[in-house]
Amino acid sequence: MVSINLRVNGNAVTADVEPRTLLVSFLRERLGLTGTHVGCDTSQCGACVVLVDGLSTKSCTLLAVQADGREVITIEGLARNGALHPVQQAFHEHHALQCGFCTPGMVLSVVDLLSRTARPNEHEIREWLEGNFCRCTGYHNIVKAVADAATRPGAGHVG
Amino acid sequence: MSANATGIGASVRRREDFRFLTGCGRYTDDINQPGQAYAWFLRSPLPHARITAIDVAAASAMPGVVAIFTGADLAADGVGTLPCGFAPDGGPIKEPPYPALAEDRVRFVGDRIAVVIADSVAAARDAAERIDVIFEELPLVTSTLAARADGAPQLHDDAPGNLCFAWTIGDPAAVEKAFATADAVVSLDLVNNRKSPNAIEPRACIGEYDRARDRYTLTTTTQNPHVIRLLLAAFVLKIPEHKLRVVSPDVGGGFGSKIPHYGEEVVVTWAAKRVGRPVKWTAERSESFLCDTHGRDHVSHAELALAADGKFLGLKAKTVANLGAYLSTFGPLIPTYLYATLLSGQYALPAIHCEVEGVFTNTCPVDAERGAGRPEATFLLERIVDVAARALGKSPAEIRRRNLIARNAFPYQTPVALQYDSGDYEKVLDQALLLADWTGFAARREEARRRGKLRGIGLSAYIEACGLAPSNVAGAIGARAGLFEAAEVRVHPTGSVTVFTGSHSHGQSHDTTFAQVVADRLGIPMDNVEIVHGDTDAVPFGMGTYGSRSLAVGGSAIVKAMDKIIAKGRKIAAHALEAGENDIEFTDGAFTVIGTDKSIPFAQIALSAYVPHNYPLDELEPGLDEQAFYDPRNFTFPFGCHVCEVEIDPASGAVAVVGYTAIDDVGTVINPMIVEGQIHGGVCHGIGQALFEQAVYDEETGQLVTGSFADYAFPRADALPSLRIGHNVTPCPHNPLGAKGCGEAGAIAAPAAVINAVVDALAEYGITHVDMPATAERVWRLIRNAEPALAAQ
Numbered sequence: 001m002v003s004i005n006l007r008v009n010g011n012a013v014t015a016d017v018e019p020r021t022l023l024v025s026f027l028r029e030r031l032g033l034t035g036t037h038v039g040c041d042t043s044q045c046g047a048c049v050v051l052v053d054g055l056s057t058k059s060c061t062l063l064a065v066q067a068d069g070r071e072v073i074t075i076e077g078l079a080r081n082g083a084l085h086p087v088q089q090a091f092h093e094h095h096a097l098q099c100g101f102c103t104p105g106m107v108l109s110v111v112d113l114l115s116r117t118a119r120p121n122e123h124e125i126r127e128w129l130e131g132n133f134c135r136c137t138g139y140h141n142i143v144k145a146v147a148d149a150a151t152r153p154g155a156g157h158v159g
Numbered sequence: 160m161s162a163n164a165t166g167i168g169a170s171v172r173r174r175e176d177f178r179f180l181t182g183c184g185r186y187t188d189d190i191n192q193p194g195q196a197y198a199w200f201l202r203s204p205l206p207h208a209r210i211t212a213i214d215v216a217a218a219s220a221m222p223g224v225v226a227i228f229t230g231a232d233l234a235a236d237g238v239g240t241l242p243c244g245f246a247p248d249g250g251p252i253k254e255p256p257y258p259a260l261a262e263d264r265v266r267f268v269g270d271r272i273a274v275v276i277a278d279s280v281a282a283a284r285d286a287a288e289r290i291d292v293i294f295e296e297l298p299l300v301t302s303t304l305a306a307r308a309d310g311a312p313q314l315h316d317d318a319p320g321n322l323c324f325a326w327t328i329g330d331p332a333a334v335e336k337a338f339a340t341a342d343a344v345v346s347l348d349l350v351n352n353r354k355s356p357n358a359i360e361p362r363a364c365i366g367e368y369d370r371a372r373d374r375y376t377l378t379t380t381t382q383n384p385h386v387i388r389l390l391l392a393a394f395v396l397k398i399p400e401h402k403l404r405v406v407s408p409d410v411g412g413g414f415g416s417k418i419p420h421y422g423e424e425v426v427v428t429w430a431a432k433r434v435g436r437p438v439k440w441t442a443e444r445s446e447s448f449l450c451d452t453h454g455r456d457h458v459s460h461a462e463l464a465l466a467a468d469g470k471f472l473g474l475k476a477k478t479v480a481n482l483g484a485y486l487s488t489f490g491p492l493i494p495t496y497l498y499a500t501l502l503s504g505q506y507a508l509p510a511i512h513c514e515v516e517g518v519f520t521n522t523c524p525v526d527a528e529r530g531a532g533r534p535e536a537t538f539l540l541e542r543i544v545d546v547a548a549r550a551l552g553k554s555p556a557e558i559r560r561r562n563l564i565a566r567n568a569f570p571y572q573t574p575v576a577l578q579y580d581s582g583d584y585e586k587v588l589d590q591a592l593l594l595a596d597w598t599g600f601a602a603r604r605e606e607a608r609r610r611g612k613l614r615g616i617g618l619s620a621y622i623e624a625c626g627l628a629p630s631n632v633a634g635a636i637g638a639r640a641g642l643f644e645a646a647e648v649r650v651h652p653t654g655s656v657t658v659f660t661g662s663h664s665h666g667q668s669h670d671t672t673f674a675q676v677v678a679d680r681l682g683i684p685m686d687n688v689e690i691v692h693g694d695t696d697a698v699p700f701g702m703g704t705y706g707s708r709s710l711a712v713g714g715s716a717i718v719k720a721m722d723k724i725i726a727k728g729r730k731i732a733a734h735a736l737e738a739g740e741n742d743i744e745f746t747d748g749a750f751t752v753i754g755t756d757k758s759i760p761f762a763q764i765a766l767s768a769y770v771p772h773n774y775p776l777d778e779l780e781p782g783l784d785e786q787a788f789y790d791p792r793n794f795t796f797p798f799g800c801h802v803c804e805v806e807i808d809p810a811s812g813a814v815a816v817v818g819y820t821a822i823d824d825v826g827t828v829i830n831p832m833i834v835e836g837q838i839h840g841g842v843c844h845g846i847g848q849a850l851f852e853q854a855v856y857d858e859e860t861g862q863l864v865t866g867s868f869a870d871y872a873f874p875r876a877d878a879l880p881s882l883r884i885g886h887n888v889t890p891c892p893h894n895p896l897g898a899k900g901c902g903e904a905g906a907i908a909a910p911a912a913v914i915n916a917v918v919d920a921l922a923e924y925g926i927t928h929v930d931m932p933a934t935a936e937r938v939w940r941l942i943r944n945a946e947p948a949l950a951a952q
């Protein structure tokens with residue numbers, strides 16, 4: 001067992017974990033943050049994306065011990081005081097989700113994109129999202145939602 | 160409430176979004192039961208082998224192991240094999256047993272051999288590695304055609320030649336006559352590529368057993384909880400249905416792969432009682448690739464007979480359909496009645512004959528995948544129509560126009576069993592040509608050529624049969640179940656409403672669309688409507704969601720139940736208003752004496768049904784709660800026309816979709832935003848099939864080569880285009896909503912549109928067909944092979 005200290009959605013978390021525990025398992029099983037999903041076993045689908053120190057990160061690819069000392073934001077930590085984050089709001093308005101399984105990872109990935117590129121064009125959006133798989137939407141409405149989110153204040157920030 | 164804001168036809172934003180956007184969804188793997196143990200399945204690493212011994216002693220001694228079970232344990236307990244729900248025309252077909260855990264033989268890589276149940280997934284998995292299985296390898300066959308060859312390895316002793324069934328439809332004599340009088344005959348050999356469905360949520364299930372009530376609960380990622388309850392209770396566990404509850408919570412996409420009843424569901428449910436703990440299993444993606452039912456996998460030969468003016472005279476098709484190693488729940492339905500009955504397409508095609516052989520191979524079982532049979536039919540027909548157009552020197556649009564069923568010809572009886580109820584095919588063809596700027600294509604092609612790109616354009620005019628299905632018809636063709644839908648509308652004393660539907664949403668947005676229908680009909684705010692699905696203890700009954708049936712069949716059942724509510728409400732209102740029942744009308748949420756201002760709002764009628772003080776108790780029961788079962792009178796027939804434009808880089812063979820236009824007629828649209836979303840998703844499935852996706856087995860080793868997202872070309876955001884979408888509306892004449900279904904349209908139309916465009920782009924090389932997926936490598940090879948001939952000209 002290894003002891004780790006990190007912040008998750010603004011809260012301090014201290015825990016003893018087995019060294020082999022993946023960050024995604026730690027979030028889902030130890031912290032009950034089941035909004036972070038697992039869609040593959042080869043680090044491709046992006047269903048598990050969270051923000052680690054602001055960077056979109058596939059939490060199936062990181063060990064929990066590697067998150068020691070870091071700031072982790074999961075989908076549960078994005079809406080503040082009951083108000084959807086601008087990216088969440090844009091996804092809602094543009095019907096950019098159907099089954100919702102890819103959505104948490106997709107949304108957090110987009111927050112990171114918009115923190116780097118304020119007004120991405122369609123090509124840039126599609127390139128950025130190639131590591132976030134969606135089987136339902138065909139991405140059409142996701143691309144529209146991202147372009148719209150980019151026009152909203154605070155879309156590239158958390159909190 | 161403003162009826163327009165949320166009524167039928169309004170793009171109401173989805174009510175289910177909030178929970179999915181904030182991480183509050185509740186998918187099966189998010190659920191944990193106190194004291195649960197975890198299952199890990201030992202799967203066959205070999206495609207075909209006899210199991211001569213299984214030794215679990217060392218594995219059982221591993222830390223954390225609760226129990227290990229094999230097929231022998233299930234058999235000893237009388238657990239049945241997985242049933243098949245469809246035999247074309249009632250059979251005969253070969254139905255070899257498909258045990259939940261293999262008994263003495265494995266037949267595909269991934270076939271379940273044993274289950275380890277342990278305190279953690281890791282412990283179960285570690286122990287599974289210590290199970291010692293002695294195999295005697297057997298010769299194998301994975302390819303569809305090879306399975307039928309003389310001397311092919313045999314999968315099942317009672318299915319000689321690996322033949323499950325040989326089935327035909329249509330009139331061969333009429334077809335021969337048509338061919339004898341034809342001015343031209345074109346032919347085409349084509350493959351419909353095997354797909355992995357790849358819902359992003361992997362399958363998962365949790366079995367529980369309540370000793371106090373002697374009752375099981377299965378929570379599972381299914382599209383049809385009541386169907387699973389029926390199959391698991393009645394056929395596999397052989398327990399009364401009331402002893403089993405099936406719950407299907409939020410489900411992360413289905414696309415057909417979550418219709419069938421799977422062995423994992425059997426094992427966790429059965430084992431929960433044996434080990435006295437809840438048992439949970441969640442698939443890893445590699446298991447999804449190996450074991451979620453695959454789709455398509457047809458090899459076909461088609462011939463079309465034509466008159467000199469381009470009129471179609473007859474079509475014949477021969478198809479060999481790969482069913483995989485065993486029959487999945489609806490395996491034999493897909494390549495028969497969901498396929499060949501669609502071969503008339505939108506055309507007045509007087510004679511059709513189709514022969515289908517369903518074959519066993521050492522591959523994952525094949526079942527429904529978005530479109531299920533109808534994409535295969537559309538691909539065959541729309542490809543051969545293009546081949547005919549080219550042979551006769553006609554434009555693809557003109558040859559189609561010449562043969563379309565006229566708008567005044569409905570109902571139209573095809574030679575392959577279906578009676579189309581409505582349509583206006585020429586109108587959507589014109590709409591599509593206009594929106595796609597068909598006439599401007601030549602200039603775009605020229606412009607592309609200057610950039611060194613080959614540009615092509617392709618059409619696909621499709622029809623599908625949805626709204627499954629009139630139960631008597633389903634029974635006559637071999638279904639072993641009814642295909643109605645059930646609903647309950649429960650009005651609460653204060654006038655809010657809970658609707659229980661047998662449909663299931665795994666992305667389709669029932670929570671919004673169905674609430675719109677109810678709010679519109681009852682004249683109450685959507686906020687006063689709750690939609691409940693996915694729990695056999697809560698919902699009266701249901702056949703589930705597939706075949707684009709939810710609104711057309713499930714929605715109609717809700718309407719029927721609401722009609723009963725309104726009828727009862729009129730009686731209550733007539734009593735209260737001292738008027739004749741026939742003088743009461745229900746509009747805008749109130750019961751009114753016609754021609755007067757005497758009126759009672761819906762909520763007040765609800766209250767008097769539950770507080771029946773001034774109430775016709777002699778004639779009417781208190782309460783306002785009605786159920787309905789709706790059995791459709793016919794299938795529904797959505798149709799449309801899609802146009803695709805591609806550009807090909809001749810140096811690399813890479814194909815890019817640079818334009819995609821879809822005009823669809825899905826009947827009355829409740830929520831255009833949601834319908835467009837369904838079309839987008841379907842089209843991208845179809846583009847994926849046409850350009851990228853293929854489940855590949857190595858023919859020598861029987862291994863699934865495309866067993867991960869690193870190997871299987873899942874369509875990504877950067878590989879897909881944005882789409883241009885338009886609608887036409889011809890309401891379905893025989894259901895109360897006029898709805899036809901929209902979930903599969905795109906997947907049905909797109910493959911032919913894309914490949915027709917690819918072939919058009921390559922026509923100058925003399926290339927007349929490209930098999931799917933049209934990968935860069937495949938296209939590059941075709942171009943390289945064609946170049947010498949071209950140079951010689």
Ligand code: FES
Pocket residue numbers: 037038039040041042043044045046047048049058059060061
């Ligand atoms: S779960 Fe698929 S990338 Fe992490």
Ligand code: FES
Pocket residue numbers: 096097098099100101102103133134135136137359411412666
């Ligand atoms: S919304 Fe279902 S996978 Fe994206």
